[in-house]
Amino acid sequence: MLVSNDTATYDYVIVGAGSAGCVLANRLSENGRYSVLLLEAGGSDNRFWIKVPLGYAFTFSDPALNWCYTTEADPGLNDREAYWPRGRVIGGSSSINAMAYLRGLPRDFDDWENAGAKGWNWKAVKSAYEEFETHSELDSDGNRSVRGDGPLWIWDSSDQMHPFSHRFLDAARDMGWPVSKNLNSDDYEGVTMLRSTVRDGRRWSSADAFLNPAKSRKNLHIISNALVERIELEGKKATGVSYSVGGKKIAARAMREVIVSGGAINSPQLLQLSGIGPAKLLKQHGIEVNLDHPKVGQGLQDHLGVSHLYRSSVPTANAILGNQFGRLRAGIQYLLTRKGPLSVPINQCSGLVRTDKKLKDPDLQIYCNPASYGRNKNGKTVVDRESGFVLCFQPCRPTSRGSINITSADPRQKPEIQPNSLSTKEDKETVIRGGHILKALAETPAIRDVTKERLSPDITSMSGDEMLENFKANAETVFHPCGTCQMGNDRKNSVVDARLRVHGISGLRVVDASVFPNITSGNTNAPSIMVGWKASEMILEDAAGKP
Ligand SMILES: Cc1cc2nc3c(=O)[nH]c(=O)nc-3n(C[C@H](O)[C@H](O)[C@H](O)COP(=O)(O)OP(=O)(O)OC[C@H]3O[C@@H](n4cnc5c(N)ncnc54)[C@H](O)[C@@H]3O)c2cc1C
Numbered sequence: 066m067l068v069s070n071d072t073a074t075y076d077y078v079i080v081g082a083g084s085a086g087c088v089l090a091n092r093l094s095e096n097g098r099y100s101v102l103l104l105e106a107g108g109s110d111n112r113f114w115i116k117v118p119l120g121y122a123f124t125f126s127d128p129a130l131n132w133c134y135t136t137e138a139d140p141g142l143n144d145r146e147a148y149w150p151r152g153r154v155i156g157g158s159s160s161i162n163a164m165a166y167l168r169g170l171p172r173d174f175d176d177w178e179n180a181g182a183k184g185w186n187w188k189a190v191k192s193a194y195e196e197f198e199t200h201s202e203l204d205s206d207g208n209r210s211v212r213g214d215g216p217l218w219i220w221d222s223s224d225q226m227h228p229f230s231h232r233f234l235d236a237a238r239d240m241g242w243p244v245s246k247n248l249n250s251d252d253y254e255g256v257t258m259l260r261s262t263v264r265d266g267r268r269w270s271s272a273d274a275f276l277n278p279a280k281s282r283k284n285l286h287i288i289s290n291a292l293v294e295r296i297e298l299e300g301k302k303a304t305g306v307s308y309s310v311g312g313k314k315i316a317a318r319a320m321r322e323v324i325v326s327g328g329a330i331n332s333p334q335l336l337q338l339s340g341i342g343p344a345k346l347l348k349q350h351g352i353e354v355n356l357d358h359p360k361v362g363q364g365l366q367d368h369l370g371v372s373h374l375y376r377s378s379v380p381t382a383n384a385i386l387g388n389q390f391g392r393l394r395a396g397i398q399y400l401l402t403r404k405g406p407l408s409v410p411i412n413q414c415s416g417l418v419r420t421d422k423k424l425k426d427p428d429l430q431i432y433c434n435p436a437s438y439g440r441n442k443n444g445k446t447v448v449d450r451e452s453g454f455v456l457c458f459q460p461c462r463p464t465s466r467g468s469i470n471i472t473s474a475d476p477r478q479k480p481e482i483q484p485n486s487l488s489t490k491e492d493k494e495t496v497i498r499g500g501h502i503l504k505a506l507a508e509t510p511a512i513r514d515v516t517k518e519r520l521s522p523d524i525t526s527m528s529g530d531e532m533l534e535n536f537k538a539n540a541e542t543v544f545h546p547c548g549t550c551q552m553g554n555d556r557k558n559s560v561v562d563a564r565l566r567v568h569g570i571s572g573l574r575v576v577d578a579s580v581f582p583n584i585t586s587g588n589t590n591a592p593s594i595m596v597g598w599k600a601s602e603m604i605l606e607d608a609a610g611k612p
Contacts, residue, residue: 072305073102075319077093077099077100077322081293081332082157084593084597085271087270087271088597088601092598095279099608100284102319105288106153107155110154115130115156115268120407125446131161132152136482136484137482142484156273158590159593165412166249167417169585169587171253174189177582180551180559181562190592197598198213198217200247201221217269225405225408234256239509240418243255243256245416256418256433259412259414261409262274266399266408288310292477293308295335303322326576326597328579329577330549332575333549338476342471350472352471362471365466366467366545367543369463369541373455373519373522374453375454376453376516378514379515382436383436411436413433413434420498428498431456431458431503433455437453437455456506456507458502465489466488467482501529522535522539545589547581559582561574577593
């Protein structure tokens with residue numbers, strides 16, 4: 066243990082300045098009563114390509130900002146290894162994500178409560194969303210209005226989207242799907258122009274929304290490039306952390322709590338490194354077992370999506386972004402006005418739909434992007450020269466479960482990620498139903514009229530079994546890992562309780578996407594921020610002696 070008499074002491078030590086960690090740092094330091102240390106393994110987010118919405122393509126594989134994980138060979142995906150980016154920078158994954166903002170479906174959170182996460186039902190989380198969101202919306206005449214007064218801006222960028230995106234809404238009408246104004250409302254089924262965490266043409270990460278307004282507070286100390294290597298424990302109580310900055314080992318003591326917000330890969334890794342995890346795994350790596358916690362790192366869930374590319378007979382965003390002159394023009398427009406193609410994320414149109422009318426809730430997310438692109442062998446995004454577009458589908462609530470396990474007692478060694486995709490019959494069936502939906506979408510008059518060529522593999526000529534085989538061969542993560550330190554009733558079925566306290570260890574919480582009992586149906590940034598928001602309330606209540 067590194068703690069000595071001159072060890073810096075704080076009320077709260079937070080590990081990770083990501084989507085959830087930034088919220089905690091703000092709210093726990095807000096009343097000035099508590100001292101807070103925020104430790105982040107990555108560096109500053111003050112970078113051009115983080116701030117520009119379309120810069121996502123550049124941060125995607127930049128090891129200076131990104132943990133750049135690779136999964137194990139995944140049997141359900143033909144033994145393919147997959148690239149899993151995660152943010153390693155102030156703002157965490159909210160600084161490198163694609164900015165799509167979807168709260169999730171009511172049933173997602175009602176299922177959380179049913180799994181033992183008391184107080185996390187839809188009604189409760191909806192009021193949390195309403196507290197921290199501010200929506201900038203456009204009316205049909207293009208006038209902007211603002212709703213809400215929370216720190217997180219959610220932007221309607223439909224005025225800057227490529228006109229081709231309207232085709233997708235026409236195709237949705239052809240399919241008989243509702244065209245929703247905004248899926249972050251009571252109207253949660255249908256297709257819409259996506260809302261994003263953008264403000265006035267710039268990314269609005271969790272750091273922009275929550276950390277920046279708090280960072281000059283005297284009681285908040287932020288240290289970047291600080292890798293937390295271990296949670297320090299005295300018996301069954303967390304007392305602080307040890308971390309390293311530039312090779313120097315440092316200790317920090319937490320008088321009240323250590324809060325782990327390292328994300329769905331790193332949070333279970335840190336618990337395991339600290340002797341809290343499955344005893345057999347810890348012993349295998351020579352780690353002294355503080356508490357045999359069988360579920361730490363288990364229960365990994367993620368969204369998988371498969372993209373289908375089309376050549377278009379009318380111009381799409383490729384006509385601008387697919388050539389140097391167009392990119393230069395878009396760059397100048399952005400620098401002068403913060404508008405144009407660079408000011409909008411590439412995921413422009415999306416929706417939540419049902420693959421079977423008999424289902425009560427949507428079970429499929431559809432994405433329609435007005436550009437076609439791929440990745441070169443270095444992982445860099447390359448936009449096609451010829452106009453094209455992408456149709457993609459992603460099952461909302463996969464039932465397969467994977468795991469995160471340390472591979473060494475060395476905190477610098479990457480953990481083993483086993484997604485265990487498509488390991489249930491239900492997941493395979495949803496993929497086939499989803500394939501049929503995408504096929505029907507590709508055959509709607511609105512899409513057929515602009516389709517010059519269906520690039521291989523063409524879903525419209527596939528049988529159900531071929532759709533499944535194609536999914537296994539080509540599906541990729543949609544970057545939503547969660548559920549590796551789940552909330553629940555006890556240590557047998559979960560890692561933390563409904564107040565996010567680690568079962569069996571005092572003074573220790575986990576607050577990030579790893580606590581989701583089940584993945585939400587849409588993108589996971591909104592619910593990760595919501596977890597940070599509600600957790601900070603609970604922590605402050607507990608500090609004030611309330612239940
Ligand atoms: C490429 C990509 C695209 C995505 N697109 C979208 C999207 O469009 N919409 C959406 O809703 N979601 C999207 N997501 C997912 C979403 O961003 C995440 O679900 C969310 O950010 C998770 O938040 P978190 O707080 O759990 O973890 P993170 O935001 O990842 O934060 C964890 C932080 O902890 C730090 N950390 C970890 N371990 C340590 C340690 N030992 N010591 C110190 N610091 C540590 C990390 O560096 C990181 O900053 C995307 C994610 C990625 C990677």
